Amino acid sequence: MNTGGSPIREEDLHAYVDGALAGPERARIEEYLARHPDVAARLRGHGELRQRLREQLAPIMDEPIPPELNLARMVEAHRRRRHIPWRIAASVVLALGIGGVGGWHMRGATESPNTGLAALAREAAASYQVYAADSTRPVEMPASDSAQLVSWISQRLARPIALPNLASAGYRFMGGRLVATEHGPAGLFLYDDAQGTRIAMMVRPMARKDDMPMSAHKAPGLSGYAWVDQGLGYSLIGPASVPDIHPVADEVRRQVDAPPVRG
Numbered sequence: 001m002n003t004g005g006s007p008i009r010e011e012d013l014h015a016y017v018d019g020a021l022a023g024p025e026r027a028r029i030e031e032y033l034a035r036h037p038d039v040a041a042r043l044r045g046h047g048e049l050r051q052r053l054r055e056q057l058a059p060i061m062d063e064p065i066p067p068e069l070n071l072a073r074m075v076e077a078h079r080r081r082r083h084i085p086w087r088i089a090a091s092v093v094l095a096l097g098i099g100g101v102g103g104w105h106m107r108g109a110t111e112s113p114n115t116g117l118a119a120l121a122r123e124a125a126a127s128y129q130v131y132a133a134d135s136t137r138p139v140e141m142p143a144s145d146s147a148q149l150v151s152w153i154s155q156r157l158a159r160p161i162a163l164p165n166l167a168s169a170g171y172r173f174m175g176g177r178l179v180a181t182e183h184g185p186a187g188l189f190l191y192d193d194a195q196g197t198r199i200a201m202m203v204r205p206m207a208r209k210d211d212m213p214m215s216a217h218k219a220p221g222l223s224g225y226a227w228v229d230q231g232l233g234y235s236l237i238g239p240a241s242v243p244d245i246h247p248v249a250d251e252v253r254r255q256v257d258a259p260p261v262r263g
Contacts, residue, residue, distance in 0.1 A: 008028070008029065008032050012025075012029060013029065013043060016029040016043070045179075116183075116233065117212060117215050120183075120202070120206070120226050120235050121217035121226045121237075122219070123181040123182065123183070123202065123204075123235075124188075124200065124202040124224065124226070124237045125217075125224070127181075127186070127200070127202060128200045128202075128222060128238075129222075131190065138174065138198070139174055139177055140175070140176065140177030140178065141175050141176060142175040143173045145175070146175070149176050150162075150163050153176065153178060153187035153203075156178055156185050157185060157186075157203070157204060157205055157232075158205070159232060161187060161203055162256045162257070163189065164201065164252045166191055166248060166251060166252070168251070169244070169247070169251055170193045170194065171193050171199060171248070172191060172192055173189070173191055174190040174192055175190060176188055176190060181204060183206075183207070184204060184205070186203060186204035187202065187203045187204070188200055188202050189201045189202075189203075197239060197241075197242060198238065198239075199239075199245065200238070201234065201236050201252055202234070202235045203232055203233065203235075204232070204233055205232060205233070206228050206231055212227055212228035213227060214226070214227040214250075215227065216246075217235070219237075221240055222237055222238065223238070223239075223242070224236050224237030224245060224249070225246060229253070229257065234252065234253065234256060236248060236249040236252050
């Protein structure tokens with residue numbers, strides 16, 4: 001990607017979305033986007049998703065750090081036993097999550113220790129709110145291109161994924177897209193029923209590879225279930241008014257039964 005001068009990198013586009021560019025650099029990106037509406041549409045989606053995440057995080061940003069995660073207490077506890085290895089110090093800094101989304105990461109960890117399911121559930125809810133409500137282009141690739149879609153998402157996640165068929169539960173596959181999360185790329189697959197009610201399955205690799213049992217999660221107006229299978233995290237989410245989301249999630253879990261990691 002270039003504008004006739006130095007190439008425009010993906011990092012430049014992310015910096016633009018983050019509002020980190022000004023003056024000539026910002027103007028250069030805007031000129032490029034004006035000539036590439038497909039890229040502009042993709043960045044708008046990323047921007048909308050980030051805004052949703054900020055809105056969801058707003059209620060917890062000012063909450064105090066739980067006592068068990070207080071840095072001073074953690075350091076003192078380790079000092080009593082022995083000198084703190086550098087790995088522990090690094091993990092403390094990462095756990096405190098310096099930056100705008102730190103409270104969210106840590107909140108998820110305290111709600112469900114060492115699983116990451118809380119973070120996955122919030123990401124799925126945010127993506128659902130952005131894309132499932134889109135009446136114009138909710139998916140990047142339609143159901144007719146499902147084989148290509150699965151291949152694309154599998155390549156980006158570096159894991160083979162399975163696309164569940166939910167026709168027996170009354171849901172038709174609409175299509176899907178690659179979405180950005182705070183933990184890297186994820187696949188988002190949309191389904192709808194005869195009444196037009198949409199549900200979504202999100203899948204992404206998890207930092208911890210341990211299998212985790214299915215856990216219910218909720219967001220304003222939404223409900224769903226999340227779990228981890230062979231290092232892949234799944235979340236099935238839909239409107240809170242959907243009465244049968246649990247058995248549908250069970251069916252998704254039965255079908256995906258994560259394929260083995262590529263050798």
